[in-house]
Amino acid sequence: MEQHIRLLDCTLRDGGHIVQGKFGEKVIKNTIKSLVEAGVDIIEVGFLWDSVCDKDTARYYTIEDVKRILPKDKGRSHFSLMADFIDLEHLEPCDGTIEFIRLSFKRWRLDWGLKTARILMDKGYKVFINPVNNNVYSDKEYIEVLEKVNELHPYGFSIVDTFGVMRVNDLSHRYYLVENNLLPDITIGVHLHENLGLAYNLAQHMTQIASPTRKIVIDGSLLGMGRVPGNLCIEQIADYMNEQYATGYTLEPIYDAIDDYIAPIKAKEPWGYAIPYALSAKYYLHRTYAEHLINKKRLKTKDIQRILSQVDASEAETFNEEYIDKLYMDYMDVKYDDKEDKKTLKEILAGYKNVLVMAPGESLKTAKDKIQSINKDDTCTIAVNFIPETGADIVFLTNMKRYDSITDARDNTKLAITSNLMRDIEGYDMAFEYNELVYFNDEYNDDSTLMLINLLSKLGQKDIMFAGFDGRKNGKLNFVDDSLDGHQDDPGRSKNTKRILDSVFEGINKTFITESEYQ
Numbered sequence: 001m002e003q004h005i006r007l008l009d010c011t012l013r014d015g016g017h018i019v020q021g022k023f024g025e026k027v028i029k030n031t032i033k034s035l036v037e038a039g040v041d042i043i044e045v046g047f048l049w050d051s052v053c054d055k056d057t058a059r060y061y062t063i064e065d066v067k068r069i070l071p072k073d074k075g076r077s078h079f080s081l082m083a084d085f086i087d088l089e090h091l092e093p094c095d096g097t098i099e100f101i102r103l104s105f106k107r108w109r110l111d112w113g114l115k116t117a118r119i120l121m122d123k124g125y126k127v128f129i130n131p132v133n134n135n136v137y138s139d140k141e142y143i144e145v146l147e148k149v150n151e152l153h154p155y156g157f158s159i160v161d162t163f164g165v166m167r168v169n170d171l172s173h174r175y176y177l178v179e180n181n182l183l184p185d186i187t188i189g190v191h192l193h194e195n196l197g198l199a200y201n202l203a204q205h206m207t208q209i210a211s212p213t214r215k216i217v218i219d220g221s222l223l224g225m226g227r228v229p230g231n232l233c234i235e236q237i238a239d240y241m242n243e244q245y246a247t248g249y250t251l252e253p254i255y256d257a258i259d260d261y262i263a264p265i266k267a268k269e270p271w272g273y274a275i276p277y278a279l280s281a282k283y284y285l286h287r288t289y290a291e292h293l294i295n296k297k298r299l300k301t302k303d304i305q306r307i308l309s310q311v312d313a314s315e316a317e318t319f320n321e322e323y324i325d326k327l328y329m330d331y332m333d334v335k336y337d338d339k340e341d342k343k344t345l346k347e348i349l350a351g352y353k354n355v356l357v358m359a360p361g362e363s364l365k366t367a368k369d370k371i372q373s374i375n376k377d378d379t380c381t382i383a384v385n386f387i388p389e390t391g392a393d394i395v396f397l398t399n400m401k402r403y404d405s406i407t408d409a410r411d412n413t414k415l416a417i418t419s420n421l422m423r424d425i426e427g428y429d430m431a432f433e434y435n436e437l438v439y440f441n442d443e444y445n446d447d448s449t450l451m452l453i454n455l456l457s458k459l460g461q462k463d464i465m466f467a468g469f470d471g472r473k474n475g476k477l478n479f480v481d482d483s484l485d486g487h488q489d490d491p492g493r494s495k496n497t498k499r500i501l502d503s504v505f506e507g508i509n510k511t512f513i514t515e516s517e518y519q
Helices: 026-037 063-067 109-124 137-150 168-179 197-209 234-245 251-268 276-281 285-294 300-306 321-332 341-349 362-366 368-372 400-408 449-456 492-505
Strands: 005-009 042-048 078-083 099-105 126-131 156-160 186-192 215-220 353-359 379-384 394-395 414-420 431-432 463-467 508-510
Touching: 005 078, 005 234, 026 042, 042 099, 042 126, 063 078, 063 362, 078 379, 099 156, 109 368, 126 137, 126 186, 156 168, 156 215, 168 186, 168 197, 197 215, 197 234, 215 234, 215 449, 234 251, 234 414, 276 285, 276 300, 276 394, 285 321, 300 321, 341 414, 341 449, 353 449, 362 368, 379 449, 394 400, 449 492
Parallel strands: 005 042, 005 215, 042 078, 078 099, 099 126, 126 156, 156 186, 186 215, 353 379, 353 463, 379 394, 394 414, 414 431, 463 508
Antiparallel strands: none
16 A cells, blocks of 8 residues: 655756766666665656766656666666756657656746646656745645646645745645645645755644645655755654654665765765855745855855845846846945045055065965065065964954954954955954945956955055965865865956956056966
C-alpha cells in the first residue's frame, strides 16, 4: 500500500544550482544508489534541459539520457525530473524509467505549465504542477489556479515556498486553501526553503495538519543542498518520519552520501541559514536581492536590511539588478558638505614632501623593509580600509565591515571616512562625500583605492607612491591578511581600475613601491 506521506529527494536537481548541475557522473550514480538503498520514495535525478548535456551534468534532453545513470536495482524508489519553461514535445512516451515530471514556472507562465502538462500526461507521465512563489498569489488568484489544475487533473500540485517566507500559520493557511479547493485524488507536494531556518519545523507541521485521506509529497535534499540558503534536510525529515510513522527509511546510506559527496561540496560552496536571506524572506523579496547586496562585500547586515526594506512590492517578485543597484547607490550617497574636511586634509598633506597610499595587497608581506626605509618624517602614509603593521598617519575607510578591526589598532592614526559611513560612525576626524569619489568621467567604480586617488587628485596632489596596490596575481586577488579577503574578485574590475588609472589620472606621477599589475 502506498504511503500517505512520501519523501522526494531533489539533491541532484535543486542542489545542482550550487554546481550548475556538474556533480560528476560517479557522484550522480552513487548518490542515486545511496538514496535507493535508503528507501527514499521519489528521487529527482535532475532537470530536463533544452539541449544535450555532458555525462557529468544532472541535466538531460531525453529519457534515454537518464537511463545510463540509474541503478539496476531500483528498490522501492521511483524517479522524477523537473522542467522549467522548455519545449518537451520531443520527449519519449513514458516507459516507466521516469515516472514523474514536475513543471516549475512563474505565474505569468501558467499557460505554458498547463499546456506542457497535457502533452506529458498524454505521453503517460505523472505530472506535478509546481507554480513557484506561492506567496505572490492572493487567495483568490491561487484558487483560480487550482480551478484550472482541477480541469487538467494532473497527478500532483505543489505548494512552493520559493522565497522561504512561510511561517507555521502561513503554511496552514495555504495548505487548507489547497486542501479545500483541489480535487481529493490529486497529490499535494510541499517544497520548503531555509531562509528563516524553519524548513524542518514546517515539514513536521505539514505531516500533522495533512488530511489522512490526502496523499502528500515533501521535498528534501541531502544536507539541505540547494540554491542558497538551501532546502529541508532530507536526513532530518526521514529520521522524523521513522520516529513518528515507522516509515522504515534507512539513514546510513544517506549519511554516507552526505559524507562522501555532499559535505565536500558544501565546504567549498557553502549554503544554509544566513541573515541576509532571512531578511529577503522578511520583506517577501526575490532571494537574489540579498545575494546581490552580499556580493558588494562592503555592507554589514544592518545595511542590507535597510536597503531591502526599501524595495517596492512591485519589484519584489522578479530580481531587477538595475533597480537594486539604484537603491544601493542612493543608500551610499549620504550628502555631506566636506569643504572644511578637504581643507583639513590638504593642510595635513602640505606638511609632507611625499604621499604613500597603502592598499592591503599580499606584496606588503615581503616589502616591510622597503616600506620602513621610506622617510616617515617626509611621507604621509594613508592606508585603505586597514591599518598596516608598519603603521599609517591616516586610514581611509569606505567599508563598514572593516571598521571594528581598524578601531582596535588605531592609536594615533587619523580616521577619514566616506559619507556613507556617517550613519554608524561618530569618532572620525574627516569625512568626504561618497558620491563625489566613485565617479570617474561619469563611470561608476567603488574601488576604495581609486576613490582615495580621486580625493587626492581633487586636492591637487601630483605625486603618489603606492604599496600593496597589487591587483590580480596568478588570476586572483591576494591580501596581506586573510581576514581582509572580502573584495569582489572580478577580473573585469581590475582591468577597469587600470584603465581609469591610465586615463583619468594620467597627470599624476605614480611610483609603485611594490609589484603591481597597475604599473
